Amino acid sequence: NAGVTQTPKFQVLKTGQSMTLQCAQDMNHNSMYWYRQDPGMGLRLIYYSASEGTTDKGEVPNGYNVSRLNKREFSLRLESAAPSQTSVYFCASTDRSPYEQYFGPGTRLTVT
Amino acid sequence: GEDVEQSLFLSVREGDSSVINCTYTDSSSTYLYWYKQEPGAGLQLLTYIFSNMDMKQDQRLTVLLNKKDKHLSLRIADTQTGDSAIYFCAESLTGYSTLTFGKGTMLLVSP
Numbered sequence: 001n002a003g004v005t006q007t008p009k010f011q012v013l014k015t016g017q018s019m020t021l022q023c024a025q026d027m028n029h030n031s032m033y034w035y036r037q038d039p040g041m042g043l044r045l046i047y048y049s050a051s052e053g054t055t056d057k058g059e060v061p062n063g064y065n066v067s068r069l070n071k072r073e074f075s076l077r078l079e080s081a082a083p084s085q086t087s088v089y090f091c092a093s094t095d096r097s098p099y100e101q102y103f104g105p106g107t108r109l110t111v112t
Numbered sequence: 113g114e115d116v117e118q119s120l121f122l123s124v125r126e127g128d129s130s131v132i133n134c135t136y137t138d139s140s141s142t143y144l145y146w147y148k149q150e151p152g153a154g155l156q157l158l159t160y161i162f163s164n165m166d167m168k169q170d171q172r173l174t175v176l177l178n179k180k181d182k183h184l185s186l187r188i189a190d191t192q193t194g195d196s197a198i199y200f201c202a203e204s205l206t207g208y209s210t211l212t213f214g215k216g217t218m219l220l221v222s223p
Contacts, residue, residue, distance in 0.1 A: 004154075031209045040120075042200065042215035043155075050209060058210070090154055098143045098162070099209045101152035 004104035013081045023075040023091030032074035036087040081111045115144035123220045130188040134201030141203040148197045
């Protein structure tokens with residue numbers, strides 16, 4: 001039982017490049033989330049998927065797209081990376097109340 | 113709107129008690145949570161409290177909730193150097209699975 005896994009762990013991109021961050025969970029959870037963490041800003045929700053087949057914007061969705069590929073997998077895509085997207089990205093999942101969210105180990109992304 | 117606020121830094125000596133405070137603004141919070149993040153890792157849930165409770169104790173951890181003042185605290189008894197981490201307060205609202213997080217309190221425990 002691996003919990004929530006994320007790939008890659010580290011990535012360096014040049015401005016304008018694209019990439020997809022992958023997330024998978026093996027806990028049969030319905031809901032999945034993408035956050036970014038920046039110094040002094042805490043965690044901010046980018047997008048979430050309350051259930052398979054649905055996605056919704058969070059607090060900071062601009063510059064990102066998501067795909068809920070199936071119940072297990074939820075990917076985050078940067079179409080044209082910008083330096084402002086340099087951050088640590090976390091994926092999380094949860095099921096029912098009390099909605100304890102399980103987090104992956106994070107992807108550290110640098111855009112130069 | 114939702115807002116969760118925490119002090120940014122706390123320093124204590126090993127063996128002392130630590131108290132981390134949090135305030136929230138939304139009175140329709142259902143659950144309030146404390147998460148811990150160790151360096152280079154993701155967040156891990158420490159404990160949570162339902163909004164109709166005043167207190168919850170779990171080994172060295174005590175959570176106090178003052179719903180009138182919208183104030184939540186986490187007390188860690190006999191703090192150890194391994195407790196050094198960032199602690200996040202979070203809330204969820206009735207009917208929603210999304211969480212709103214505070215900016216985190218960095219706890220530094222010195223020997």
